[in-house]
Structures are given as C-alpha cells and as structure tokens.
Amino acid sequence: xxxxxVLILGARSDIGMAVAHAYAAQGRPVQLAARNAxxxxxxxxxxxxxxxxxxxxxxxxxxxxxxxxxxxxxLPELPGIAVCAVGxxxxxxxxETSPAAAAQVLRSNFEGPASILSELASRFEQRGSGTLxxxxxxxxxxxxxxxxVYGAAKAGFTAFLSGLRNRLARKGVHVVTxxxxxxxxxxxxxxxxxxxxxxxxxxxxxxxxxxxxxQKNVVYVRPVWRLIMLIIRNIPEGVFKKMSI
Amino acid sequence: xxxxxxxxxxxxxxxxxxxxxSEAELQRLITDSPSVIARGNGRAYGDSAVGVPATLHMRxxxxxxxxxxxxxxxxxxxxxxxxxxxSAFLPRGWFPLVxxxxxxxxxxxxxxxxxxxxxxHKDGSFRSGLDWVEVMGPDxxxxxxxxxxxxxxxxxxxxxxGLTGVILRAAIRLRRVxxxxxxxxxxxxxxxxxxxxxxxxxxxATYSVAWIDCLAGGDNLGRSLVMLGEHALLQDLxxxxxxxxxxxxxASNRTVPPVFPSFALNRYSVRAFNAAYYWAGARKAGxxxxxxxxxxxxxxALLGWNRIYGRKGFAQFQCVLPLDSAxxxxxxxxxxxxxxxxxSFLAVLKRLGAQNSAFSFPMEGYTLALDFPVNRRSLQLMxxxxxxxxxxxxxxxxxxxxxxxxxxxxAADPRAAEYAGMRQMSGLHPSFQSAQSQRLSL
Ligand SMILES: Cc1cc2nc3c(=O)[nH]c(=O)nc-3n(C[C@H](O)[C@H](O)[C@H](O)COP(=O)(O)OP(=O)(O)OC[C@H]3O[C@@H](n4cnc5c(N)ncnc54)[C@H](O)[C@@H]3O)c2cc1C
Numbered sequence: 001x002x003x004x005x006v007l008i009l010g011a012r013s014d015i016g017m018a019v020a021h022a023y024a025a026q027g028r029p030v031q032l033a034a035r036n037a038x039x040x041x042x043x044x045x046x047x048x049x050x051x052x053x054x055x056x057x058x059x060x061x062x063x064x065x066x067x068x069x070x071x072x073x074x075l076p077e078l079p080g081i082a083v084c085a086v087g088x089x090x091x092x093x094x095x096e097t098s099p100a101a102a103a104q105v106l107r108s109n110f111e112g113p114a115s116i117l118s119e120l121a122s123r124f125e126q127r128g129s130g131t132l133x134x135x136x137x138x139x140x141x142x143x144x145x146x147x148x149v150y151g152a153a154k155a156g157f158t159a160f161l162s163g164l165r166n167r168l169a170r171k172g173v174h175v176v177t178x179x180x181x182x183x184x185x186x187x188x189x190x191x192x193x194x195x196x197x198x199x200x201x202x203x204x205x206x207x208x209x210x211x212x213x214x215q216k217n218v219v220y221v222r223p224v225w226r227l228i229m230l231i232i233r234n235i236p237e238g239v240f241k242k243m244s245i
Numbered sequence: 246x247x248x249x250x251x252x253x254x255x256x257x258x259x260x261x262x263x264x265x266x267s268e269a270e271l272q273r274l275i276t277d278s279p280s281v282i283a284r285g286n287g288r289a290y291g292d293s294a295v296g297v298p299a300t301l302h303m304r305x306x307x308x309x310x311x312x313x314x315x316x317x318x319x320x321x322x323x324x325x326x327x328x329x330x331x332s333a334f335l336p337r338g339w340f341p342l343v344x345x346x347x348x349x350x351x352x353x354x355x356x357x358x359x360x361x362x363x364x365x366h367k368d369g370s371f372r373s374g375l376d377w378v379e380v381m382g383p384d385x386x387x388x389x390x391x392x393x394x395x396x397x398x399x400x401x402x403x404x405x406x407g408l409t410g411v412i413l414r415a416a417i418r419l420r421r422v423x424x425x426x427x428x429x430x431x432x433x434x435x436x437x438x439x440x441x442x443x444x445x446x447x448x449x450a451t452y453s454v455a456w457i458d459c460l461a462g463g464d465n466l467g468r469s470l471v472m473l474g475e476h477a478l479l480q481d482l483x484x485x486x487x488x489x490x491x492x493x494x495x496a497s498n499r500t501v502p503p504v505f506p507s508f509a510l511n512r513y514s515v516r517a518f519n520a521a522y523y524w525a526g527a528r529k530a531g532x533x534x535x536x537x538x539x540x541x542x543x544x545x546a547l548l549g550w551n552r553i554y555g556r557k558g559f560a561q562f563q564c565v566l567p568l569d570s571a572x573x574x575x576x577x578x579x580x581x582x583x584x585x586x587x588x589s590f591l592a593v594l595k596r597l598g599a600q601n602s603a604f605s606f607p608m609e610g611y612t613l614a615l616d617f618p619v620n621r622r623s624l625q626l627m628x629x630x631x632x633x634x635x636x637x638x639x640x641x642x643x644x645x646x647x648x649x650x651x652x653x654x655x656a657a658d659p660r661a662a663e664y665a666g667m668r669q670m671s672g673l674h675p676s677f678q679s680a681q682s683q684r685l686s687l
Contacts, residue, residue, distance in 0.1 A: 042308050
C-alpha cells in the first residue's frame, strides 16, 4: 500500500525540513514547497537517499496569493497531510515604524498561510479526508511589547485554524494547531534562549507526526508552555501593561 | 562566548560557537577569524573540538549526496552522523566498514580522529574505507584529496584532529552485511595472560574487544570478558529474525538524570559493579545473537551517561602499546590502577592491527581505555600511566586526551613534532587551532 504524500509549505525553514525528515522516515512521499524550490535539490537527494521515498519540489510563495489556486491545482497528487511552516518574525522595531515591514510580518504569518490552507481545505473537504497542520506560536496568545506585530499575526492564524477545525470537523478533515514556544532555528540563532524552554526542530517535527497520527487539536511542543501561557494569559491587563516580559 | 567542552565535560573553555550554513559562510568565517577549529558532534572527550576563540559547529552540513548500490560508495557532507548512515543503509544491507563505540559521531569527526573499531586488527582504521575527502584550507579553497590526489593532505587529514582544515564532504565505502544481528561469543579470561591468549588465537574473528575489571589485583589482575563478533548469517538467526533480518526491535533509550548523586560513584561501588559485571558475564559465557546496537554501541542506549561523573567531569586515558611490550606494559598499567584503587566503570582492552599513517593513533599492539572522574588523585594517577606508557614504547589517543602535556606527547610520539613542523611550513598553523593543539603545541 503506498502512503499518501505530505506537503510541506515553507520547506526551507529548519522546522519545515525537520518535518520532512520525520514523515519521510515513516516511508511517506514528500512534497517540498518553497520559494526558489530548485535550490532544494540537495535536500531532495538527501531525503531520497536516507529514506528511499519519492520527493518532489514545488515553487511556492506564501505572499503570492493570486498563485495559490494554481499551486494547489498543479500538485501531482493531493497530499494526505499538509503542514504549513511558513513564518517570518521580522524586527519589532521596524514593524513599529514601517507599515510595509509590519505588513510583511502580518502577511507572512497570517494572510499567506490562511490563503494556501483555504485552498487545500476546500480540496480536502471535497475528498472527505486529510489533515492540515498550522504552525502558529505561543506569541499569539498575548501581545507583548517586544513582538506584538508578529504575535498579532500568529493570533490571527491561531483563530483561523480554530475556525477551520470547527468548519471541517464533520467533513472528515482534521486541523492541528501547533504552538512551538522557543525553537532553536536559524530565525532564533544568536538569541539567548533558556535551554529548558527551547525545543529542537526535530522535537517540533515529532510533536507534529504524533499529533497527526493521534488527531490532536492543539499541541504545545514542550508541555511546560501550556502552563506558562495559562499564567501569562491570566495576568490582569492593569498589571500586564506595566510588566516587561 | 560560552562555556564549551568535549564529552568528558572537562576542561571547559570560553569559546564562540559559529554555525555556518553554506560554504560561502564557512569560507568567510575561516578567512576572517584569527583561528578556528571544526566541531562535529562533540564526542571527543577533551578539548580537541574546542576552538578558542572560535569553534565551527558543522552540523548544518548534514546532507547525503549520492550512493552507489553496486559498490557501496556513499558521498555525504561531514556533519552527517554515522548513526544516520546506519539508519539509512543498514535496512538495505550495508554497514560502515569501521565504527567507533558510539554512533553519535559525525563523518568529519570520524575522519579527523581516524577512528578505530572492534575490527581494527582485520580492517584497519576509518581511513581504510575512505575514498576521498574534501577539505577547506586556510584561504577558503576546497581541495579534494585521496590516496592518489593531494596525497599529503589526505594523509595528514585522516587522524589530523581537524588541524589541516575543515572537512566538507567525503566518500566512504560501506560493506555488505547479511543481517543487522551479531553473533557474539563471550569468553571469560581469568587474568591478563588469558585475555591476551584469547585475542591472539582469535585473530580471525571480525570483531573483538574485552571489557576488563581494572580493580581486580593479584592473580586476578586483568580479569576480563572477551567478546568476539561476526555479522550473523541467516542460518544463525531464529525463524522470526531470519524472516526480516534487518528489522531489530528498537531498544528504549534511557536518559541519565541531569545531576547524578556523586556519592553513587566511589571506589566501593565501582569495585562492586566491576565484579558483578564480570561474574554475570562469566555465567552467560558462550554464544548469543544480539542486535548491532547493543554489540557496537552499548552506551548509546543510556543518553547523557557522561553526566554521571558530576560537574567536574571526567577524563579518559587511552594508550596503545606495541605488541612486544604490551604484556609487560599492560601489567604495569593495571597494577598502578589497582594499587591506586581508582577504578573505572568502563575499561576496554582491544587488539589493534598494523597501521602506517601520518598521525593516526593505532599501531599494532594492545590499546587500553579507561574513564576516571576528574580529581587530584586521578589526574596524578594518569600522569603515572603516561610514564608507564612511554617507558613501554606506547602512545596516546588525542580524541580521548584532555590533560596531557606537550612534553608527554613529544616523548611518546615523534610524529607530533613532524606534524607541527608541517603545519608551520604549510601555513595551516595560524588558521586552525584547538584548545588541545594549543596545549600540545601542534
Ligand atoms: C562512548 C564513546 C565511545 C567511543 N569509542 C571510540 C572507539 O571505539 N574508537 C575510536 O576511535 N574512538 C572512539 N570514541 C571517540 C570518538 O569516536 C571520536 O572522538 C570522534 O572524533 C568524535 O566525533 P565527533 O563528530 O563527535 O567529533 P568532535 O568530538 O566534535 O571532534 C573531534 C575531532 O574531529 C575534528 N572534526 C570534527 N568535524 C570536523 C570537520 N568537519 N572537519 C575537520 N575536523 C573535524 C575536530 O576538530 C576534533 O579534532 C568514542 C567516544 C565516545 C563518547
């Protein structure tokens, strides 16, 4: 029995690539989607050599909304699982002063991912099966001075995933929201992150394969984040606004 | 800057860890930094993969590039782990020609230390299976080297401890194996003479290694369990195993708690552990079919076991003694250890075969490896062991060293001065330095 492929949107990212490895290791074919997809040829060869699974490359730009329908139509096979690892943190300072910079953060973390997942959702819905995975962030659970533009986009994405899950629950399509907390990736390289709270990309990938297999809804990659965010969400606004966390 | 050390957590140096993701970035780091050293997976015990000020984390170079299923030739980037190679190719019937006692080492680290396995007496060191290597030099140029091309660079790179440049890619030959199981024979040896005799008459065995009770003294000095291994053939396996010869039930990994109570590690517990291990093994002596993981990499099942030695860390002593003085030398080493009462959980004895290399560790003879928690007494003992080794014509393994002196190395190994001279002459010295090469003036 051949397994259905897994589509990775934003495959070049550390998390995207780790997810590709995790599914390929289970013997699943992988579709890698990213900008300049051709340059992922070495990653494709690596995955094929390691896991003996077919890997294909697909040109994809999360911000080119007008292309998303064509992108979904052009996939050689509608995937069984689609994982959206698209994201862009930007610089909070820049987002505060440049509307264009802020828009890019909002569009990369919310508009683009929502658009492509909508395209896939309608196709999965029609087929009556499939799993959509959105990688959001704990930053979306409460806006903080240090990254609220990014946080706002992720909040939007989290709400979007929740609504999508609600809409598709009776249609055989499952939606997973992944909240990674800190992850040691290229995006966070050089930041001073606490070891105990920082996951490796492979851990995120394992959380995702596990969540899709067990049909979980919302997963925190490191369980401690559930508690941390519970506390942070419940700090009264009057207190929160004077804090710097 | 951060505290960086090797697997023994000793010594710790303040170093900057740089993690390039492309050749261009690597080139820039090499040409811009006063000196760098490559780091693979940090499984060298001491400071050989610690560069002050700059250490290059090479794990982003971790792609496999090609595999020839006719010849078993694998081309891969240097940050690929041997464990990944095994996971990918053992199910297809291929295994690396040489593996060290842990599979969590990178290809680059295995080449730079020219690691040896339990089959050194038969198959030689890692370089026996190495077709070519690509090395980035001080000017950022990448050179391919092999036994035919840039031969001198090739010779010094295998076993050169990263001091000839940064290894980017390599081609290694895998061997065909009939299954993922090992047919293991365990033979108890009542003392050192018995152990040596077993090794000498087992030269035909593909794999051999002995676990040695280094606290036993008197008539029991050198008491050990010799383990011989062969890749199991289908007829060696049970019906179920033979049906899927490359499928091995996955052993669960266990993790050592971050702070292991240090009172659990003292001379009494170590002595008791060693004796119990010997008697348990002696009772189970004989033939057994075992998974490749537990035969080659027994320690890997216990993730983070290096932490049991506590915050001060531990050091390994590993030397090799030439064949004709091995018996007397081993006896002297074991007597010193037993007398000091400084036991080691992990004491390993191996018969090495002949090897002519520019700077690799192995030579024909016997190698003894032991772990000690770092403290004043054990550091003193290791200096005594250094002297005994030198007196018997032996030499030391740089991948395990964390504390030797420049003079000890020079006295044991005339090749060190030659290597240092070559590095000066060819301009490698200013660019590639580790805390170890600085300590040892390499
Ligand atoms: C439990 C255990 C068992 C072991 N058993 C054995 C054994 O049986 N036989 C044996 O021979 N060894 C053994 N070793 C030692 C180990 O095989 C070597 O130390 C090996 O070099 C570690 O590889 P690494 O990738 O972790 O390299 P690191 O420890 O990171 O580096 C080791 C050396 O390789 C160099 N290096 C790493 N990557 C590169 C690169 N890309 N380019 C240039 N230089 C590089 C470093 O500069 C350094 O000098 C054992 C170690 C452990 C922890």
